[in-house]
Amino acid sequence: MSYITLDHGSGGKLTLELIENVFKAESGLDSAVLGDIAFTTDSHSVKPLFFKGGDIGKLAVSGTVNDLLCVGAKPLYLSSAFIIEAGFEMEKLKKIVKSMKEEARKSGVEIVCGDTKVVENGKCDGVYINTSGIGKIIRPIEGKNIKDGDGIIVTGTIGDHGFAILNEREQLNLETDLKSDVSSLTDLILPLIESDVDIKFMRDPTRGGLAMCLNELCYRRDFGFEIFEEKIPVREDVRVIAEILGIEPYYAANEGKMVIVMDKKDEERALDILKSNELGRSAVTIGRVSSKNPQLVILNTKFGSKRVLRMPTTDKMPRIC
Amino acid sequence: MDLEVFNDPEIVKKLSETIKNKESSRINRTVKIMHICGTHENSIVRFGLRDLLPENIKVIAGPGCPVCVTSSRDIDAIIDLALSENVRITTFGDMLKVPGTKLSFQKAHSLGADIQMVYSIFDAIEQTRSSKKPNIFFACGFETTAAPTASALIDLDIPDNFFIYSVHKYTPKGVYALLKSGKINMDGLILPGHAATISGLEVYERFVKDFGIPCVSAGFEAADVLLAILLILKQINSGTPKVENGYKRVINYEGNKKAQEALNEVFFLDSAIWRGLGEINETGYELNRNYSRFDAKKNFGIKYPDNFIEHQKGCRCGEVILGNITPLECHLYAKRCTPEDPIGPCMVSDEGTCKNWYDGGGIE
Ligand code: SF4
Numbered sequence: 001m002s003y004i005t006l007d008h009g010s011g012g013k014l015t016l017e018l019i020e021n022v023f024k025a026e027s028g029l030d031s032a033v034l035g036d037i038a039f040t041t042d043s044h045s046v047k048p049l050f051f052k053g054g055d056i057g058k059l060a061v062s063g064t065v066n067d068l069l070c071v072g073a074k075p076l077y078l079s080s081a082f083i084i085e086a087g088f089e090m091e092k093l094k095k096i097v098k099s100m101k102e103e104a105r106k107s108g109v110e111i112v113c114g115d116t117k118v119v120e121n122g123k124c125d126g127v128y129i130n131t132s133g134i135g136k137i138i139r140p141i142e143g144k145n146i147k148d149g150d151g152i153i154v155t156g157t158i159g160d161h162g163f164a165i166l167n168e169r170e171q172l173n174l175e176t177d178l179k180s181d182v183s184s185l186t187d188l189i190l191p192l193i194e195s196d197v198d199i200k201f202m203r204d205p206t207r208g209g210l211a212m213c214l215n216e217l218c219y220r221r222d223f224g225f226e227i228f229e230e231k232i233p234v235r236e237d238v239r240v241i242a243e244i245l246g247i248e249p250y251y252a253a254n255e256g257k258m259v260i261v262m263d264k265k266d267e268e269r270a271l272d273i274l275k276s277n278e279l280g281r282s283a284v285t286i287g288r289v290s291s292k293n294p295q296l297v298i299l300n301t302k303f304g305s306k307r308v309l310r311m312p313t314t315d316k317m318p319r320i321c
Numbered sequence: 322m323d324l325e326v327f328n329d330p331e332i333v334k335k336l337s338e339t340i341k342n343k344e345s346s347r348i349n350r351t352v353k354i355m356h357i358c359g360t361h362e363n364s365i366v367r368f369g370l371r372d373l374l375p376e377n378i379k380v381i382a383g384p385g386c387p388v389c390v391t392s393s394r395d396i397d398a399i400i401d402l403a404l405s406e407n408v409r410i411t412t413f414g415d416m417l418k419v420p421g422t423k424l425s426f427q428k429a430h431s432l433g434a435d436i437q438m439v440y441s442i443f444d445a446i447e448q449t450r451s452s453k454k455p456n457i458f459f460a461c462g463f464e465t466t467a468a469p470t471a472s473a474l475i476d477l478d479i480p481d482n483f484f485i486y487s488v489h490k491y492t493p494k495g496v497y498a499l500l501k502s503g504k505i506n507m508d509g510l511i512l513p514g515h516a517a518t519i520s521g522l523e524v525y526e527r528f529v530k531d532f533g534i535p536c537v538s539a540g541f542e543a544a545d546v547l548l549a550i551l552l553i554l555k556q557i558n559s560g561t562p563k564v565e566n567g568y569k570r571v572i573n574y575e576g577n578k579k580a581q582e583a584l585n586e587v588f589f590l591d592s593a594i595w596r597g598l599g600e601i602n603e604t605g606y607e608l609n610r611n612y613s614r615f616d617a618k619k620n621f622g623i624k625y626p627d628n629f630i631e632h633q634k635g636c637r638c639g640e641v642i643l644g645n646i647t648p649l650e651c652h653l654y655a656k657r658c659t660p661e662d663p664i665g666p667c668m669v670s671d672e673g674t675c676k677n678w679y680d681g682g683g684i685e
Contacts, residue, residue, distance in 0.1 A: 003431050007661055014661050246671065248367070299681075303333045303543055305369025310681050 030070035038073035041132040053179030057096035061103040062184035064133040066204040069189045073135030081115040083128040107184035143201040150289040151267040153260040157233045162252025176237040183256035188279040198263035211250040215311035224296040227287030327542030336547040337373040344554035345375040358513035359386040359672020368543040381644035388670035392594035396421035403434035411445040412459035415670040449483040464519040468580040471587035484617040489606035493524040509553035512538040521576020535562040597639025636665030648675040
């Protein structure tokens with residue numbers, strides 16, 4: 001007898017297997033590409049519901065908006081469905097709705113329909129939100145033609161969201177201004193999509209972090225990645241918290257970053273476009289596609305040694321998104 | 322932060338060059354250096370340190386993962402209790418997925434047993450305060466966690482419904498016994514950075530005296546581990562094995578006297594079953610008579626089957642723990658045995674060698 005465990009939802013290898021074996025679906029892209037329409041859906045649960053830098057409402061909007069951007073779409077419409085626990089404070093709900101509205105306005109999308117269900121007290125953690133989204137494809141980005149030497153760009157520091165949440169939840173009480181990076185990336189990514197740089201693939205490295213994102217991309221493909229520890233931007237406070245908790249930043253969720261596979265010839269131009277936006281100031285190439293070790297993400301450490309950065313298997317991080 | 326020094330790429334490179342060019346080149350054979358601490362294995366894998374060592378220097382992981390050496394006899398017993406009585410079991414997260422002969426804590430939980438993860442004994446005691454049923458803390462770990470257990474029992478005001486099932490183990494004697502029996506062999510020993518803060522270094526003098534093995538304590542940064550390896554090689558080359566402190570900023574020779582006293586006050590050392598390794602005398606921390614009111618084994622009449630045999634289901638953890646094979650030599654590794662569906666305990670804990678290798682070893 002096998003059961004669903006929390007690890008099946010961790011965004012790691014078990015999630016992939018669940019999608020393949022039970023849902024019999026492919027888990028290739030962040031949104032479905034249907035002609036010139038992109039369509040996606042995402043459910044959100046987070047503990048705590050309000051955290052430094054945002055709340056579940058902001059997360060629910062930006063998560064879906066970013067998934068649409070990933071396939072080269074301009075996000076247009078969202079639905080939102082709430083599952084609320086009886087006894088949940090009205091004021092909190094209002095606050096969540098307000099931040100959803102704000103984030104929707106910021107990302108240029110309209111929330112056009114919704115649904116509400118209330119479940120018994122104790123049957124859910126306050127509130128869960130599902131959002132679905134529709135976008136208009138500007139140009140489809142589907143992970144095709146990825147080849148040796150393509151650059152891997154991250155648009156900023158990694159691990160901020162995961163560790164900000166852990167810092168609050170584990171009450172580490174570190175004096176830091178670390179906050180979640182949760183943000184919709186329309187302003188950052190749309191100009192890139194609208195330009196003519198050769199984007200091969202994009203993904204927002206949420207659950208499972210950078211490690212999951214890259215592993216998933218080379219899963220069953222004929223290429224792998226070589227990335228360089230020294231190039232990967234990590235905040236100093238994130239480094240410290242990571243050290244204390246014994247969790248590497250590569251596995252921590254991000255909610256306002258993008259990983260982009262870019263043809264080498266357009267890398268510089270792409271970085272210029274990204275850096276001209278506040279959200280992409282520290283965008284940088286962290287490594288390259290390599291066919292030498294297919295299906296493997298090789299991390300070159302700052303000491304000059306090499307190791308494999310695996311797909312997270314069990315949940316390295318307590319559930320945070 | 323001064324820890325930076327120990328992770329300075331330049332220093333790390335210098336150390337690895339010195340190891341290569343000055344010391345290892347003078348030794349015309351394979352040198353087996355063992356560490357006995359899961360956190361060391363974690364550092365070695367995370368920093369890719371094996372990749373920085375010359376061919377003939379092999380660093381192997383010994384019995385350094387407390388979860389891995391916890392007998393399935395104890396896991397079975399506590400799970401049976403959790404399923405048959407109205408009790409709550411608390412334990413560390415690492416323990417949850419470790420399979421006993423029948424079930425793991427996690428599977429027992431999905432069958433309705435009340436099992437909660439805690440971060441420390443203090444957390445376990447706090448949880449007990451708001452609970453009406455007996456709470457049993459399944460206390461796993463070496464000296465480093467046995468010491469807090471001891472001081473909590475001495476110092477804290479503990480609710481009547483709090484109990485302990487101790488599977489705490491004492492490392493130095495365990496490793497000594499394994500060496501003596503010939504089950505493990507090595508040319509040098511990296512002493513555990515955490516456990517030795519409690520036990521001190523004197524207990525390791527016997528290793529030098531009886532087996533002529535260089536023993537060097539080490540911290541957990543990249544340079545710490547390489548420094549210990551370098552010191553061991555130097556001792557080998559000069560033919561003067563000794564106990565040496567490579568982690569002076571944290572460990573002192575005497576250890577932590579207060580913690581040692583607390584351990585002696587609360588526990589005595591009894592023989593214990595080490596999973597995969599068998600029974601070893603004077604290595605299991607059991608509660609002293611004055612503290613027997615906390616002893617779950619006594620208060621809940623725990624019984625063990627006669628002639629208990631550890632079922633390993635093809636798992637070679639025993640050999641992995643002894644450093645006799647690497648995980649790659651186990652044919653279940655990464656195929657039938659993965660962290661999400663582990664066959665043996667070494668694939669469960671973050672301190673387990675198989676788990677560490679799986680999560681990111683060198684390049685295979
Ligand atoms: S890979 Fe699994 S089965 Fe093999 S020794 Fe390790 S834990 Fe045991």
